[in-house]
Amino acid sequence: MDKAKKILKDIFGYDSFRPLQLEIIQNVLNKKDSLVVMPTGGGKSVCYQIPALIFEGITIVVSPLISLMKDQVEQLRQLGVKTALLNSSLSPEHYRNNFENVKNLKAKLLYIAPESLLKDEIVNLLKSIRVDCITVDEAHCISEWGHDFRKEYRQLGKFRTIFPSAACIGLTATATPRVQDDIVKNLNMAEHKKFIAGFNRENLFLQVIPKQDPFQQTVEFLKEHQNQSGIIYCFSRKQVDSLHEDLAYLGYSTKPYHAGLPDDERNRNQDLFIKDEVQIIIATIAFGMGINKSNVRFVLHYDLPKNIESYYQEIGRSGRDGLRSDCLLLFSYADIAKINYFIDRKEDEVERLSAKAHLSAMVKYAESEICRRHPLINYFGETYKNFDCQMCDNCIAAEKEMTDITIPAQKFLSAVKRTGEVFGVNYLIDVLMGNDTDRILSNGHQNLTVFGIGKEYTKKQWHMFANQLVSKELLNRDLEFGSIKLTERSSGVLFKNQKVSGFIKEPETSSKKLKQVEQSYDMELFELLRVKRKELAEAQSIPPYVIFSDKALAQMATDYPRDEAGLLRISGIGINKLEHYGNVFLSIIKRYCKKKNITGNLNKRQQVIGSRRKSRNNSQVLKHIIVAESFNNGASIKELAEEFEVKTQTIVTHIARYANEGHKIRIEGLMEQISLPAEQHKKVFEAFKEEGISTMKTIYAKFNNEISYEDLHILKIMYLNNNQDYKI
Ligand code: ADP
Ligand code: ZN
Numbered sequence: 001m002d003k004a005k006k007i008l009k010d011i012f013g014y015d016s017f018r019p020l021q022l023e024i025i026q027n028v029l030n031k032k033d034s035l036v037v038m039p040t041g042g043g044k045s046v047c048y049q050i051p052a053l054i055f056e057g058i059t060i061v062v063s064p065l066i067s068l069m070k071d072q073v074e075q076l077r078q079l080g081v082k083t084a085l086l087n088s089s090l091s092p093e094h095y096r097n098n099f100e101n102v103k104n105l106k107a108k109l110l111y112i113a114p115e116s117l118l119k120d121e122i123v124n125l126l127k128s129i130r131v132d133c134i135t136v137d138e139a140h141c142i143s144e145w146g147h148d149f150r151k152e153y154r155q156l157g158k159f160r161t162i163f164p165s166a167a168c169i170g171l172t173a174t175a176t177p178r179v180q181d182d183i184v185k186n187l188n189m190a191e192h193k194k195f196i197a198g199f200n201r202e203n204l205f206l207q208v209i210p211k212q213d214p215f216q217q218t219v220e221f222l223k224e225h226q227n228q229s230g231i232i233y234c235f236s237r238k239q240v241d242s243l244h245e246d247l248a249y250l251g252y253s254t255k256p257y258h259a260g261l262p263d264d265e266r267n268r269n270q271d272l273f274i275k276d277e278v279q280i281i282i283a284t285i286a287f288g289m290g291i292n293k294s295n296v297r298f299v300l301h302y303d304l305p306k307n308i309e310s311y312y313q314e315i316g317r318s319g320r321d322g323l324r325s326d327c328l329l330l331f332s333y334a335d336i337a338k339i340n341y342f343i344d345r346k347e348d349e350v351e352r353l354s355a356k357a358h359l360s361a362m363v364k365y366a367e368s369e370i371c372r373r374h375p376l377i378n379y380f381g382e383t384y385k386n387f388d389c390q391m392c393d394n395c396i397a398a399e400k401e402m403t404d405i406t407i408p409a410q411k412f413l414s415a416v417k418r419t420g421e422v423f424g425v426n427y428l429i430d431v432l433m434g435n436d437t438d439r440i441l442s443n444g445h446q447n448l449t450v451f452g453i454g455k456e457y458t459k460k461q462w463h464m465f466a467n468q469l470v471s472k473e474l475l476n477r478d479l480e481f482g483s484i485k486l487t488e489r490s491s492g493v494l495f496k497n498q499k500v501s502g503f504i505k506e507p508e509t510s511s512k513k514l515k516q517v518e519q520s521y522d523m524e525l526f527e528l529l530r531v532k533r534k535e536l537a538e539a540q541s542i543p544p545y546v547i548f549s550d551k552a553l554a555q556m557a558t559d560y561p562r563d564e565a566g567l568l569r570i571s572g573i574g575i576n577k578l579e580h581y582g583n584v585f586l587s588i589i590k591r592y593c594k595k596k597n598i599t600g601n602l603n604k605r606q607q608v609i610g611s612r613r614k615s616r617n618n619s620q621v622l623k624h625i626i627v628a629e630s631f632n633n634g635a636s637i638k639e640l641a642e643e644f645e646v647k648t649q650t651i652v653t654h655i656a657r658y659a660n661e662g663h664k665i666r667i668e669g670l671m672e673q674i675s676l677p678a679e680q681h682k683k684v685f686e687a688f689k690e691e692g693i694s695t696m697k698t699i700y701a702k703f704n705n706e707i708s709y710e711d712l713h714i715l716k717i718m719y720l721n722n723n724q725d726y727k728i
Helices: 002-012 021-029 045-054 066-078 092-103 120-127 150-160 177-186 214-223 235-250 264-274 308-315 333-344 349-367 373-379 404-418 424-435 438-443 460-470 489-496 511-515 525-538 550-559 562-569 576-596 602-609 616-632 637-644 648-660 677-691 696-702 710-721
Strands: 033-037 060-064 082-088 110-111 131-136 168-170 190-194 204-210 229-233 256-258 279-282 296-301 324-333 402-404 473-478 483-485 501-504
Touching: 002 021, 002 576, 002 648, 021 045, 021 168, 021 190, 033 177, 045 060, 045 066, 045 131, 045 168, 066 082, 066 576, 082 092, 082 404, 082 483, 082 576, 092 120, 120 150, 131 150, 131 264, 150 177, 168 177, 177 190, 177 308, 177 404, 190 511, 214 296, 214 324, 235 256, 235 279, 235 489, 256 264, 264 279, 296 308, 308 349, 308 373, 324 349, 333 349, 349 373, 349 460, 373 576, 402 438, 404 460, 404 489, 424 438, 424 460, 460 473, 473 501, 483 489, 525 550, 525 576, 616 637, 637 648, 677 696, 677 710, 696 710
Parallel strands: 033 168, 033 190, 060 110, 060 131, 082 110, 131 168, 204 324, 229 279, 229 296, 256 279, 296 324
Antiparallel strands: 402 501, 473 483
């Protein structure tokens, strides 16, 4: 295992294994079979590549797509690993050459297409040498129950029996339990271990905003992602073409991709994107299979995806390098109707029902008010426990903004009732805002008492209210027709004055929050390095990420390594890459540091110049520590609120977070802030004991929204102070 670790560092340039990698490598080296289910970007490749480098014989890798194989072979070549590729895309000369290399034991890995496996020529070749491992990439392709069945994959079972002493490893990112069983059965894995990693992709920032002016919203989003590579998914080919035209007109570097384009144009566009020669690809769902590009920084869904599987796969194409990537979904009810329209045209009833169920899960995700990772990950049968991922819009939309929305809720519900529970959101909003549209006039709804009673809020805000009411089950949306209906719970609010709490502020319709995301690295240096990387890649006709990942560049632009040892500490730089590219990059960094008078690394510089060039997460981290420590040092909550120009409640939230991390907080100055009578504190403590303290929303609801968040947070601090061993 020391050997595996050494290879990881020397060849791949990584310091430590990711979860499961070492166990898998061990299992393979013991010649046991393995089934690996790990999300995209999880690091499946090294699980067979490291054993391949340790085994005496060859490792065979079967992959469904030529582009995938080429990509892997190129990545390995950059690492200095000897690899051969045999498939129909090679020239006869090239093929011969690779063939000979395998025969003469000059390759440690052989990438091969499934249809070639049982050819006599190949079987004889492999029989003449030693085969230690058979790797099946995208192993779900073997199952008819998977979403991408390939007939050729069925030959693998037979192939496997020809080399009984080789270990077999199947890899996939998505496999339901049924598909897993199928893989095991078809690959004849008798004694095997399953390695299943979670579905959570923690570096993806998940955000959903109401779709209002999608083009404008897209442009705003793109402004936050200048020079970054990304994908925009649209529902239709027509939409792809028109969005491409409009964005290109504004000067964006975009290309379209959909099944309606001629093959060569489509392939060219994909290639330009992969090589970073085009920044944005605008595509239908046809795009993405076999894309290994590691530096996709954003995925924007211009339209609602049809189901969570597709959505998960599509957003999963970003952030393979582990760096933060932004996934934005523009959500509108009109899209639901559009998808329904197509579902209704399906002839098979079972298919229709299943498509509706899928759509409904997707809509639930988009409407969710809790951490988005819950509906997403739970969908795949895994239980996600954290309620505060800090990497989705809902988690960072602080609870503090929750207020009493009973009045607008009552108005909306009344409008639904008075108009007969048959209209959609837009119509209801028009009624509330007093817009005398033709439709309203023809229905005579301008005479209703609810007509025009909602002018104090904007259209956006009413949309936001409607969403909240649906997710609180105070309203029901008919997925088929889009009409809004009352539920059993509505009457409590309409007639019994039951309180409703929620958000009132302007909804986030542009991805504004992203503006606060300051990058944690030196962007100017990153740019210089990126340009050099591109130049080197172009010269070799390979994608830039194959040379260095964005992550490696970002790390260089943080640590400012100025010698070889420094470069070797960067993730993803091993001996071979150091040899080939070390000097070029070092000289850029050195020149830059000299010009800017930089001596330490970015973190040290930050301390010196006091700048907070940290990622959003980090700067929040920084902030709550600063706030809480100032409080502990005697500053009052009110003073801190003034200093930081925020509400006192925000200060309390910061302090609570600090307490949550196990720090003691001074009690003086806290209790004065609380408005809840002392005799009621105990019942809140009891609620903490029962429910835990990770989700204030639950506690808030438990007391019928009657105790303010500020009070709850202060009590939480007190509670934590007395229970220092209680950690989340
Ligand atoms: P998958 O095939 O599961 O989608 P990859 O094998 O392509 O993922 O790995 C994703 C990225 O993570 C690659 O850039 C890879 O080099 C990197 N990686 C893999 N293992 C490690 C590790 N132990 N430490 C750091 N980075 C790693
Ligand atoms: Zn979250």
